[in-house]
Amino acid sequence: MSDTRRIISAETLLTCRPSTPGVPTTGAPDNARENPRLAARFRKRLGDFILDVDFQATPGFTILFGPSGAGKTTLLDCVAGLVTLGEGRIQVGERVLCDTAARIDVPAEKRRVGYVFQTLALFPHLTIEQNVAYGIAKLPRAERSGRVAAILRGLRIEPLAPRSARDISGGESQRVALARTLVTDPGVLLLDEPLSALDAPTKSKIIDDLRNWNNTHRIPILYVTHSREEVFALGERVIVLDGGRIVAQGTPHEVMTAPLQETVAELAGFENIFGVTVEATHPEQGCMTCRIPARPDGNEAVFLETPLVRAEIGSTLRVGIRAGDILLATFLPRGLSARNVLPGRVVSIEQRDVIVVARVSCGLANSGEGTAGASVKMEAHLTLAARDSLQLEPGRQVWLVIKTHSCHLMRD
Amino acid sequence: MAINWQAFWLTLQLAVIVSAALFVIGLPIAYWVAFSRARWKFLVEAVVALPIVLPPTVLGFYVLVALGPRSPLGRWWIALSGHTLAFTFWGLVIGSILYSLPFAVQPFASSFAAVDGKLIAASSMLGASSLRTFFRVIAPLSVPGLITGAALSFAHTMGEFGVVLMVGGNIPGVTRTVSIDIYDRVQASDYPGANATALLLLIICFALLAIVYGTNRKAWAVKPVE
Numbered sequence: 001m002s003d004t005r006r007i008i009s010a011e012t013l014l015t016c017r018p019s020t021p022g023v024p025t026t027g028a029p030d031n032a033r034e035n036p037r038l039a040a041r042f043r044k045r046l047g048d049f050i051l052d053v054d055f056q057a058t059p060g061f062t063i064l065f066g067p068s069g070a071g072k073t074t075l076l077d078c079v080a081g082l083v084t085l086g087e088g089r090i091q092v093g094e095r096v097l098c099d100t101a102a103r104i105d106v107p108a109e110k111r112r113v114g115y116v117f118q119t120l121a122l123f124p125h126l127t128i129e130q131n132v133a134y135g136i137a138k139l140p141r142a143e144r145s146g147r148v149a150a151i152l153r154g155l156r157i158e159p160l161a162p163r164s165a166r167d168i169s170g171g172e173s174q175r176v177a178l179a180r181t182l183v184t185d186p187g188v189l190l191l192d193e194p195l196s197a198l199d200a201p202t203k204s205k206i207i208d209d210l211r212n213w214n215n216t217h218r219i220p221i222l223y224v225t226h227s228r229e230e231v232f233a234l235g236e237r238v239i240v241l242d243g244g245r246i247v248a249q250g251t252p253h254e255v256m257t258a259p260l261q262e263t264v265a266e267l268a269g270f271e272n273i274f275g276v277t278v279e280a281t282h283p284e285q286g287c288m289t290c291r292i293p294a295r296p297d298g299n300e301a302v303f304l305e306t307p308l309v310r311a312e313i314g315s316t317l318r319v320g321i322r323a324g325d326i327l328l329a330t331f332l333p334r335g336l337s338a339r340n341v342l343p344g345r346v347v348s349i350e351q352r353d354v355i356v357v358a359r360v361s362c363g364l365a366n367s368g369e370g371t372a373g374a375s376v377k378m379e380a381h382l383t384l385a386a387r388d389s390l391q392l393e394p395g396r397q398v399w400l401v402i403k404t405h406s407c408h409l410m411r412d
Numbered sequence: 413m414a415i416n417w418q419a420f421w422l423t424l425q426l427a428v429i430v431s432a433a434l435f436v437i438g439l440p441i442a443y444w445v446a447f448s449r450a451r452w453k454f455l456v457e458a459v460v461a462l463p464i465v466l467p468p469t470v471l472g473f474y475v476l477v478a479l480g481p482r483s484p485l486g487r488w489w490i491a492l493s494g495h496t497l498a499f500t501f502w503g504l505v506i507g508s509i510l511y512s513l514p515f516a517v518q519p520f521a522s523s524f525a526a527v528d529g530k531l532i533a534a535s536s537m538l539g540a541s542s543l544r545t546f547f548r549v550i551a552p553l554s555v556p557g558l559i560t561g562a563a564l565s566f567a568h569t570m571g572e573f574g575v576v577l578m579v580g581g582n583i584p585g586v587t588r589t590v591s592i593d594i595y596d597r598v599q600a601s602d603y604p605g606a607n608a609t610a611l612l613l614l615i616i617c618f619a620l621l622a623i624v625y626g627t628n629r630k631a632w633a634v635k636p637v638e
Contacts, residue, residue: 121530135538
């Protein structure tokens, strides 16, 4: 799936979401006291990969965000008890699920942890009703069928009950997998990209159902995703995982809009990331000038005005710019508030869904006939209409317009 | 020249008892082979597979020795029952169980191992014990493998010769099975009689294998739902 599609569906998701009354707020301390929080601190080695984490999850959604291979699923498997910890401790409220020092390791089937896998893993030889009743087999028959009916009704999949798990659609399977887990009344819920295969409207409906369920069942939910829109749509808290470590955590806004780590930046959708040198600081104007080398020898460069941060002149930083924050002009614009107007030449134009990705090589070499090779490549996103009205095509001379505050500085 | 129905009936009894016993013994062994992470698992797998490559006479010889009055097992049995297991029907059953073990365990184990691990994990996460997971998830999804194992051990026992001869000898009504009866008839130049019995055995074994391959067709091959 292209980045563009993600961005589009992010907006769809956000706007589709009705303002559910009583949606839990971030880490409400009163709730936390009543409802057990998940506290985990552990290490797990898998070959060369080491997962080393320490986090808490309060009742409500906590998003686990990170690239493939960051250790998100392994983290869930550890909490679930499907893999044994190297060392550490996991507890829900006062209930210890695992403590290597005390040699406690509650088996997976006794942890009361609900886990919906990415593959859903519905039992193919059972009907939907039997699938959902699987985890509550010990209840008396009447109560069991009552609870199954209630959860199927709650997730609007009642008519599926007698059907085989093999004969239902993807979206239906997702709901059945959720129902099968929710009906067991777990103490913690683990969701491993349960909605990754769905289109945005279906996704947002299921998310609403989950939220409603969570309003009455205040338990911690760890929700794995690598989709940026889901972070904003769901997250009260987000934990960013990379290379087996937690690299950032906080509210989605804190983590996703002011990234400090480059991995976070890439994930947060900065298509343009450059190493820069601080050339000059202008404390009285709250900004500074940074230099992006256009050639390895540094002889030619592109200069950017960025927000002021505490950095020495000559020190190196990284700057991230979202492709959607860059404007394109076909003539040198004047009278703009934006402080960065960079000449460039279109290298390629590519349509991704309804977004056009323009790659522009900029720098002095592109201002006129100039020498080839010395340039900084930037990616800008624009609409189909903008492409057509500007008649953009490879080779066309353009100017990139970037606001100072669209340049996000990061530690190198 | 008629078919020796006594031998035939005896063989059928032997095959039914052996394949039923192998079903019971084979399931836990196969479960262990499929899911154990023990380092020495390969040794157990090799032992289970031995009868496939071992000459039946070698296996038969050791079973005979083990059942005889000089081995602890044989002595224990004689003390218990007053007679030796060698050259009896039940001695034959023991030899046949060992000889057909891989034909039950291997199909069982490979079908257990083919069950999607996520389904097993899902069962655990829904609070099911290993035993419940086995009976509600693993076994139902392994039906083709279970049928294959049962049918193969049945057919293999029906046609077995070397081990039977070594352990049971050739006692009519006690240890003379169909394959030994055929051998006897050929020795006695009764070719039409040998042919009739051999043909019947051929048809039975073919029918069994047809069942095995038939059940392994798509209709039975159950895959996890995604």
